[in-house]
Amino acid sequence: MLENKTVILGVSGGIAVYKAVELLRLLTKAGATVHVVMSKNAQEFVTPLTFQTLSGNPVHTELFNLYQEQEIGHISLADRADLFILAPATANLIGKIANGLADDLLSTSVMATKAPVLVVPAMNSNMYENPLYQQNEKKLAEAGYQVMEPATGELACGWLGKGKLPEPELIFAAADAMLTAKDLSGCRVLVTAGPTREELDPIRYLTNYSSGKMGYAVAAAAAARGASVTLVSGPTSLQTPYGVEVVPVRSAEQMRAAVLECFAESDVVIKAAAVADYRPARRGENKIKKTADEMTIELEKNPDILSELGTRKQEQVLVGFAAETESLLVHATEKLQKKGLDMIVANDVTAEGAGFDVDTNLVRFLFADGKVEELDLMRKEQVANRLLDQVAELWQAKRQ
Ligand code: CTP
Numbered sequence: 001m002l003e004n005k006t007v008i009l010g011v012s013g014g015i016a017v018y019k020a021v022e023l024l025r026l027l028t029k030a031g032a033t034v035h036v037v038m039s040k041n042a043q044e045f046v047t048p049l050t051f052q053t054l055s056g057n058p059v060h061t062e063l064f065n066l067y068q069e070q071e072i073g074h075i076s077l078a079d080r081a082d083l084f085i086l087a088p089a090t091a092n093l094i095g096k097i098a099n100g101l102a103d104d105l106l107s108t109s110v111m112a113t114k115a116p117v118l119v120v121p122a123m124n125s126n127m128y129e130n131p132l133y134q135q136n137e138k139k140l141a142e143a144g145y146q147v148m149e150p151a152t153g154e155l156a157c158g159w160l161g162k163g164k165l166p167e168p169e170l171i172f173a174a175a176d177a178m179l180t181a182k183d184l185s186g187c188r189v190l191v192t193a194g195p196t197r198e199e200l201d202p203i204r205y206l207t208n209y210s211s212g213k214m215g216y217a218v219a220a221a222a223a224a225r226g227a228s229v230t231l232v233s234g235p236t237s238l239q240t241p242y243g244v245e246v247v248p249v250r251s252a253e254q255m256r257a258a259v260l261e262c263f264a265e266s267d268v269v270i271k272a273a274a275v276a277d278y279r280p281a282r283r284g285e286n287k288i289k290k291t292a293d294e295m296t297i298e299l300e301k302n303p304d305i306l307s308e309l310g311t312r313k314q315e316q317v318l319v320g321f322a323a324e325t326e327s328l329l330v331h332a333t334e335k336l337q338k339k340g341l342d343m344i345v346a347n348d349v350t351a352e353g354a355g356f357d358v359d360t361n362l363v364r365f366l367f368a369d370g371k372v373e374e375l376d377l378m379r380k381e382q383v384a385n386r387l388l389d390q391v392a393e394l395w396q397a398k399r400q
Helices: 017-029 048-055 066-071 074-079 091-098 105-112 125-129 131-142 168-178 213-224 252-263 305-312 328-338 380-399
Strands: 006-011 033-038 083-089 117-121 151-154 160-164 188-193 198-201 204-206 228-233 244-248 268-271 278-280 299-301 317-324 343-348 363-367 372-374
Touching: 006 017, 006 048, 006 105, 017 033, 017 048, 017 083, 017 168, 033 048, 033 105, 074 105, 083 091, 083 105, 083 168, 091 105, 091 117, 091 131, 117 131, 117 168, 125 131, 125 160, 168 213, 188 213, 188 252, 198 278, 204 278, 213 228, 213 244, 213 268, 213 380, 228 252, 252 305, 268 305, 268 380, 305 317, 317 328, 317 380, 328 343, 328 363, 343 380, 363 380
Parallel strands: 006 033, 006 083, 083 117, 188 228, 188 268, 228 244, 268 317, 317 343
Antiparallel strands: 151 160, 198 204, 278 299, 343 363, 363 372
């Protein structure tokens, strides 16, 4: 929950500084006020003007600068932070903090803050593996700093290994999670998302327009609220959300198998996936050749995963989605009852700004006790959190 929060973004010198620019953009877009502190070396990679323009605030670079200290001194900078993010954090910066050294504005401000600190290391993989560096990183973690694991891949120096700065979206999600109340802590949430693909032959399949955005938003928000989250996902182009375990599947049958495997161990199941109701009755071993002028594809029914969960459920909270194009409430109520759900998210996918492959949604929540909550048009991330507010209540009620 970064809206209206004050974030200090500390940037130290490394090629990944350019990614901190994107992180800053995400933070301000989420409604945070961001003050950037740059080390001397960071300014060799990107100028302070870039960060200043995007943050709308003066960039802080020097400890002994009378003008900057008068505007907002380093102690008050550290004081006003709700969150401190160090990205990228070099081995040098981490080494200094771990050993209590404060010799420039950035290290001094981090030492002086009482706010939670997210440290995002980025460096050459050999430096990362160096036991001295590892000791320093461990010290930070033990002192309560949250340290993110670097990504693995091709590094700027040409090496292939661990040490890359994670993608800005992931750093943003980790930061957001640090300021989010953990009302789902201890709750095991199973989410399904995306479309399923029903193969016709090795190169063709039947599917639908689902992008997976709604289910991924629910999984990400649940993880930020402290739940342990498994996301069974049909094929999408979306990034794995921070802190979420993804089980990739393609067909409805594969989704069913993956869901049933996790079901007994879940407290909450949220089925946002757009499961194909039918699949081709026969799958061609080889590419189907173009021969006759007409062709008929025979379909057979897929298992209804949610209905099956409804019959098996013990104490689980079961949440379904109903994507409709007409008679929304009638169809959604019918599904809620027929599938044995605690709650259903009903949306008219033909409404402006709602449904598949857009970033917003217009939904109503229907409950087993007949209660209905109608939401305004909002971003899918916001819908996800409103949904989880309800889920948290249902889960707590079942625990008592
Ligand atoms: N669902 C499921 N397995 C299926 C079909 C749907 O688990 N084979 C789940 C979806 O994930 C969703 C809910 O059931 O949470 C409703 O899906 P929807 O496609 O709206 O409804 P259907 O039951 O398939 O009915 P219809 O297609 O006739 O509207």
